[in-house]
Amino acid sequence: MNSNNCIHTAKVGYIIISVLLCVMGIVLIVVPNFSALLLCRIGGLLLILFGFVKIIGYCSKDVYRLAFQYDLAFGILLIALGVILIFRSEIMVNVICIFLGIFILADALLKIQISIDSKVFGIRMWWLILAVAIITGIIGFLLVLRPTESTEIVMLLLGMTLITEGVLNLVTILTSVKIIHKQKP
Numbered sequence: 001m002n003s004n005n006c007i008h009t010a011k012v013g014y015i016i017i018s019v020l021l022c023v024m025g026i027v028l029i030v031v032p033n034f035s036a037l038l039l040c041r042i043g044g045l046l047l048i049l050f051g052f053v054k055i056i057g058y059c060s061k062d063v064y065r066l067a068f069q070y071d072l073a074f075g076i077l078l079i080a081l082g083v084i085l086i087f088r089s090e091i092m093v094n095v096i097c098i099f100l101g102i103f104i105l106a107d108a109l110l111k112i113q114i115s116i117d118s119k120v121f122g123i124r125m126w127w128l129i130l131a132v133a134i135i136t137g138i139i140g141f142l143l144v145l146r147p148t149e150s151t152e153i154v155m156l157l158l159g160m161t162l163i164t165e166g167v168l169n170l171v172t173i174l175t176s177v178k179i180i181h182k183q184k185p
Helices: 003-030 036-059 071-087 096-121 126-145 151-176
Strands: none
Touching: 003 036, 003 151, 036 071, 036 096, 071 096, 096 126, 096 151, 126 151
16 A cells, blocks of 8 residues: 555545544433443444544554554554453443543543644644643543443533544544645555
């Protein structure tokens, strides 16, 4: 696969996963009593898919090398978490919010660094990545804290977290990944 195809595949994959994260977040907000076991299995599949997209992104030759710079390790971690969520769903139901909250908080912190690097590269929308990353990090942190034991409120918070994570990934990929069609290797 040539470099531009790899970047294009990763970019499209990020967009699709981001939209799926937003849809899953909306479902959790609209249906707060969604089955936790089904959530683990669907979430596990989504994490595995996202892990592969991140690894493809890391292997691409993006011009700025910003959006995908941490994606090898994160991709492997997502695949591992996805497999655990699918095959150990019964155990993971109680800790899914903590795991996802920590992952989303870490991703938001890395996106803050990407936004600062984007500013250095002269990307005009760097501040949008920063703003969404801060909001996502705060909501991810709240998800880890689980301020209440109410299942409906936790699902609402998880839904909000998935939506902000999806938006963060969309903003990052659309503003910091450029495909140059006549790029030499």
